[in-house]
Amino acid sequence: MNLSLLLEMAASTLDDRVAVVSGDVSLTYADLDAAARRVAGKLVEDGAEGLVYCGTNDASFPIALFGAAYAGVPFIPLNYRLGDEQLAPLVQANSGSMIVAEDGEVAGADPGVTVDRRRLVDADFAASGEVELPPFVDPEDVAVVLYTSGTSGTPKAALLRHRHLTAYVIGTVEFASADPDDAALVTVPPYHIAGMANLLSNLYAGRRIIYLDAFEAQVWLDTIRREGVTQAMVVPTMLARVVAELDGAPADVPTLRTLSYGGARMPLPVLERALELFPGTGFVNAYGLTETSSTIALLGPDDHAAAFAGDPVAKVRLGSVGKVLPGIEVEVRDELDQPVPVGEPGLVYLRGEQISGEYDQGSVVDADGWFPTRDRGWVDDEGYLFIEGRADDTIIRGGENIAPAEIEDVLVRHDLVVDSVVVGVPDEEWGQQIAAVVVLAEGASLTADDLRDYCRQHLRGSKTPEIIEFRAELPRTPTGKLLRREVVADLTN
Numbered sequence: 001m002n003l004s005l006l007l008e009m010a011a012s013t014l015d016d017r018v019a020v021v022s023g024d025v026s027l028t029y030a031d032l033d034a035a036a037r038r039v040a041g042k043l044v045e046d047g048a049e050g051l052v053y054c055g056t057n058d059a060s061f062p063i064a065l066f067g068a069a070y071a072g073v074p075f076i077p078l079n080y081r082l083g084d085e086q087l088a089p090l091v092q093a094n095s096g097s098m099i100v101a102e103d104g105e106v107a108g109a110d111p112g113v114t115v116d117r118r119r120l121v122d123a124d125f126a127a128s129g130e131v132e133l134p135p136f137v138d139p140e141d142v143a144v145v146l147y148t149s150g151t152s153g154t155p156k157a158a159l160l161r162h163r164h165l166t167a168y169v170i171g172t173v174e175f176a177s178a179d180p181d182d183a184a185l186v187t188v189p190p191y192h193i194a195g196m197a198n199l200l201s202n203l204y205a206g207r208r209i210i211y212l213d214a215f216e217a218q219v220w221l222d223t224i225r226r227e228g229v230t231q232a233m234v235v236p237t238m239l240a241r242v243v244a245e246l247d248g249a250p251a252d253v254p255t256l257r258t259l260s261y262g263g264a265r266m267p268l269p270v271l272e273r274a275l276e277l278f279p280g281t282g283f284v285n286a287y288g289l290t291e292t293s294s295t296i297a298l299l300g301p302d303d304h305a306a307a308f309a310g311d312p313v314a315k316v317r318l319g320s321v322g323k324v325l326p327g328i329e330v331e332v333r334d335e336l337d338q339p340v341p342v343g344e345p346g347l348v349y350l351r352g353e354q355i356s357g358e359y360d361q362g363s364v365v366d367a368d369g370w371f372p373t374r375d376r377g378w379v380d381d382e383g384y385l386f387i388e389g390r391a392d393d394t395i396i397r398g399g400e401n402i403a404p405a406e407i408e409d410v411l412v413r414h415d416l417v418v419d420s421v422v423v424g425v426p427d428e429e430w431g432q433q434i435a436a437v438v439v440l441a442e443g444a445s446l447t448a449d450d451l452r453d454y455c456r457q458h459l460r461g462s463k464t465p466e467i468i469e470f471r472a473e474l475p476r477t478p479t480g481k482l483l484r485r486e487v488v489a490d491l492t493n
Helices: 003-014 029-046 060-071 084-092 117-121 162-172 193-205 217-227 236-246 268-277 301-308 312-317 404-412 448-458 484-492
Strands: 018-022 025-028 051-054 075-077 098-101 114-116 142-147 157-161 183-186 208-211 231-234 258-261 282-289 294-299 329-333 346-351 371-379 385-390 395-397 400-402 417-427 431-440 467-470
Touching: 003 029, 003 060, 003 162, 003 193, 018 029, 025 029, 029 060, 029 098, 029 117, 051 060, 051 084, 060 075, 060 117, 060 142, 060 193, 098 117, 114 117, 142 162, 142 193, 157 162, 162 193, 162 294, 183 193, 183 217, 193 208, 193 231, 193 282, 193 294, 217 231, 217 236, 231 236, 236 268, 268 282, 268 301, 268 404, 282 301, 301 312, 329 371, 385 404, 395 417, 395 431, 400 404, 404 417, 404 431, 404 448, 417 484, 431 484, 448 467
Parallel strands: 018 208, 051 075, 051 098, 075 142, 098 114, 183 208, 183 231, 231 258, 258 282, 431 467
Antiparallel strands: 018 025, 142 157, 282 294, 329 346, 346 371, 371 385, 395 400, 417 431
């Protein structure tokens, strides 16, 4: 199974159903398939070794992805928000590829060789003559190259083969199962695995996919109401902005049946407020990684509803990522690589058909197929997976392992705190000190001692931050992940 077959199946079955809407561009499934084949022909004619996509969310994204799939070459979406010094090496590492970019210009590319992304929707963007596309694309071929966000260092190129991505789609979505009026709103960027997964799963289901090229909370709400959106996916920073925009008023989005969130850890106070403001919407927490071809665990609407209704066990599980999907295995191990009992924390390992665990420098999957996520977590007695954070983020103070997430959740529950990050900084006596950087609500006034007193009311003394500093904002990736290394550098320089 390969990606091009997913579109071929959808186009042959759904034909004139609208597949993609972005701005004033609307493509049926048949239109999308024809455009992708035109791009594939151009790729084959030019002898391109890949397709580098450096653009925003719009109709050109799925055309480019499936064009690469039909041509049998990798699709390589890059973060167009990167500065030239960061972007140029990634472009140059993929020399020999067709480059699709905003306005036909991108750092690191030879002048005049890039393609303006808007051209991909034009019928005249095609090979100069008849071109035969590859009759068969091997499921073992690399379909997508995604560069990790680089929150702890230089981005790595994760390789996802056709079989990994199709295993995820086929294992989680029923083909053509969407109602004709179903519509999915997508605002996560195309260079993120969530953007890739949203495209593939919604297309395979047969939904109308609506793209916003930039996220604004009010525009997002207006689009849901105007387009009758039934499904949407956000990252935590987006949901926080929507909650702030609503300012306590109900969301008034009667068509929105499902709201998924993921991409980074969701602060519980934000989620609790969102559950109040979207009373008719089912919430889904989707946990996955680039290397796992997106989602491997889900916390579904029933779990969220039970927590909102006050069920004490469900309220605890609201801090989990739910249960792993069918076909996925999870194992929690200690530092000696041995499995730990249920309920004990350790390093999370995963195994399954959709999991790649492969980079351009080689695979990190062990001989038995287990992928080390580098996340710390634990599993409860009913199989709910709790993620404490990245193993590298764990603070070790006097021999005690401390998860920053627990302290961050306490800080953001304070009425005057809108964002927080907790990190470990070197300390001669304790090994590490706990340091917190906090963003206050506009116009708010609070001292470090005030926050320490507040933390002591909710945490034991050893988890109270010794260092508390205030900033106007925290460094985050566009998908909301905290850039902890930048926070540590700021505190220690």
